Amino acid sequence: MDKQHMKFATKAIHAGQEPDPTTGAVMTPIYQTSTYWQASPGDHKGYEYSRGTNPTRKALEDCLAALENAKYGLAFSSGMGATDAVLRLLQPGDEVITGNDLYGGSYRIFTKVYAKYGIKFHFLDLSKPENILPHINDKTKLIWIETPTNPTMRIIDIEGVAKISKAHKLILAVDNTFASPYLQNPMDQGADIVMHSVTKYIGGHSDVVMGALLVNDDQLYKELWFVYNACGATPGPQDAFLVLRGIKTLHLRMKAHCENGEKVAQYLKNHPKIDKIYWPGFEDHPNHDIAKKQMRGFGGMVSITLKDADLAETFRVASSFKVFTLAESLGGVESLINHPVSMTHGSIPKEEREKVGVTDNLLRLSVGVEDIDDLLADLEQALA
Numbered sequence: 001m002d003k004q005h006m007k008f009a010t011k012a013i014h015a016g017q018e019p020d021p022t023t024g025a026v027m028t029p030i031y032q033t034s035t036y037w038q039a040s041p042g043d044h045k046g047y048e049y050s051r052g053t054n055p056t057r058k059a060l061e062d063c064l065a066a067l068e069n070a071k072y073g074l075a076f077s078s079g080m081g082a083t084d085a086v087l088r089l090l091q092p093g094d095e096v097i098t099g100n101d102l103y104g105g106s107y108r109i110f111t112k113v114y115a116k117y118g119i120k121f122h123f124l125d126l127s128k129p130e131n132i133l134p135h136i137n138d139k140t141k142l143i144w145i146e147t148p149t150n151p152t153m154r155i156i157d158i159e160g161v162a163k164i165s166k167a168h169k170l171i172l173a174v175d176n177t178f179a180s181p182y183l184q185n186p187m188d189q190g191a192d193i194v195m196h197s198v199t200k201y202i203g204g205h206s207d208v209v210m211g212a213l214l215v216n217d218d219q220l221y222k223e224l225w226f227v228y229n230a231c232g233a234t235p236g237p238q239d240a241f242l243v244l245r246g247i248k249t250l251h252l253r254m255k256a257h258c259e260n261g262e263k264v265a266q267y268l269k270n271h272p273k274i275d276k277i278y279w280p281g282f283e284d285h286p287n288h289d290i291a292k293k294q295m296r297g298f299g300g301m302v303s304i305t306l307k308d309a310d311l312a313e314t315f316r317v318a319s320s321f322k323v324f325t326l327a328e329s330l331g332g333v334e335s336l337i338n339h340p341v342s343m344t345h346g347s348i349p350k351e352e353r354e355k356v357g358v359t360d361n362l363l364r365l366s367v368g369v370e371d372i373d374d375l376l377a378d379l380e381q382a383l384a
């Protein structure tokens, strides 16, 4: 059977990873080389220089493409490297529509790097796709969305935004980091580009920083490959090998993240010290119905605000955990807790972030795959 038509778990283990043609090695070897022999100038075996092409990285890119039902995959040295590559498709004067709740690093590259080159960004409430329409003009080129968003878990209707994007001949890029390919496939809902911080759920073990772009369109792939090779933010084969290894259990880990995430969310929903809780699986979560439509599960990310809004109390709670680790990042097997205002979203101005609920008393949980009893006991003691 063609591996592209296999189910997710089988693709995760096999797609892009035929036994090595030279040795028959079942696991893709780490091709730790920068360059490749040529019988005569230009007469090579498809590999010339590892910034552009490397067999271990190619296996990973083909696997990631298969998981997102895409034709092509490109891996970058970080999620921001992947984001940067998409922005390099733009020209001065172009405009981008994006959400008003998004990862701080994405906000930063938009406002502190590409605004300098004359790119204009509109940060909108994308809870309804039609909110986009008044902001589209002849300079608009790209729509960039995250869903669920980091950190307030806003759900954006990918299909609805894609309809508008296609009607106006724009590029729609979807940052699928929080869902992972296991829970959501934006390509199937009309996205032109799917982006991942592979650092997160896909690598899944907090041991690699990497990004990826998945595309179907030949011309778009050609333009992105040019940036990838010319600008060189490409990862090495050892990291590619680690991610290939992580991907093999992605389906098992995501099931465990979803199960633990739901139990943690249910535990926190009525906790006396919690004011707000953000988890797309709750029926009263904004756009829950869209989440049900476009996601196969609600994931392991949960954000909360404490009733006691004093910053010192938020810091006390954040520092009181014994199983959850206070650290940036998310999506690893270990549970993490993050204080976006002082850690991952510091580059977003206070007045902007508070409009969308990223307040001093907000904490973001990345619920891992530890035993749920230990996670709940840790929450109980830290919130006591």
Ligand SMILES: C=C(NCc1c(COP(=O)(O)O)cnc(C)c1O)C(=O)O
Binding pocket: 078, 079, 080, 081, 103, 105, 106, 146, 150, 175, 177, 178, 196, 197, 198, 199, 209, 210, 211, 328, 329, 330, 338, 344
């Ligand atoms: C490090 C964190 N985020 C990275 C991230 C990125 C950037 O990925 P990097 O691999 O860290 O460069 C892009 N998109 C989303 C939704 C992200 O969450 C964090 O939120 O703790």
